[in-house]
Amino acid sequence: MNNKNHNLINKIAIVIGTNTYETLMQIHHMLLNGLKIHNISDETGETDIYYFGTNNWRNINSKDFINKLKKYDLIIISGGETAFSLLNSSEFKFIKNMQCFMPLVSCGIINGGDLDSKYVILKGGGIGGPDIYFKIIDYFKKLYN
Template sequence: MIICGSLNQITRNQLTRLIDKRVAGYLELDLSLILSVEKMDKLKSLLKKGESILDKKHNLIIATEYKKISKDKDQISSRIRQSLFYLVNHFINNYQLGGIVVSGGDTAMSLLDALSARELEIIDELEPLVPIGVIKGGKWEGMIVITKTGGFGGEDVFLKAVDYINRNRGAKIER
């Protein structure tokens, strides 16, 4: 599963490359809907779409809409994270995921909090400044998490991350 909370243009281009290669299905969180009263209906619709993607054994991308946030940034960011992790929590608890790729520094920190991880132990680098880690502590101990922030990584960084997770699915990862 790939979670993208970054609005960085380079990251979005890298994500588009993954989508164009048809390596993953795509769910987009509409920012205006997250703030509306129909939020839960939309999230339930996204759950069904995501389940359909995962049921076909495809990778899943969950990303925020590519739109700059201008007002009430902290409140909107908080609601985005709540919505993202509502979806993530459902998928991680109902599907055997090989790992998670997460983009956006705040998103990565929030993910680890949402998974009750004690720490993310860095075991390698996929590319310079794109660390590969395993969760330590909590229910998801040992799960692979690859973090990518800002404009780091080459144009195929998400493809490489998905490949790494697929190759190491279920393996005991150690340094």
């Protein structure tokens, strides 16, 4: 894939809506390695985690959150319901598939809606070991930066 029409990957949002044991271990690993969980209103860094678990679902669909995601070059979404809810609320048309990182971890570009032209990675909620997010980010940055 030629990325001449896209910016380099500098800012990454990780949006997590699942609450499995594996997911909690993945979040714990990211926190131990310096990443932080943010609220919608927080100032952000280079790579930010937004964890919705089972209590904050209405915020995933909010225009405030979708507008915040516009600042990111890459959006990683964990969990099928999370991905559908967020993308549907952004009024996307489709995702142009690029490749599969591993089973149930695919890459693409959002077409249409508020997040048009953003890179997106869709990850099955409980897929991968504790370091899966770092592996995904490293792979994607090497491929597109």
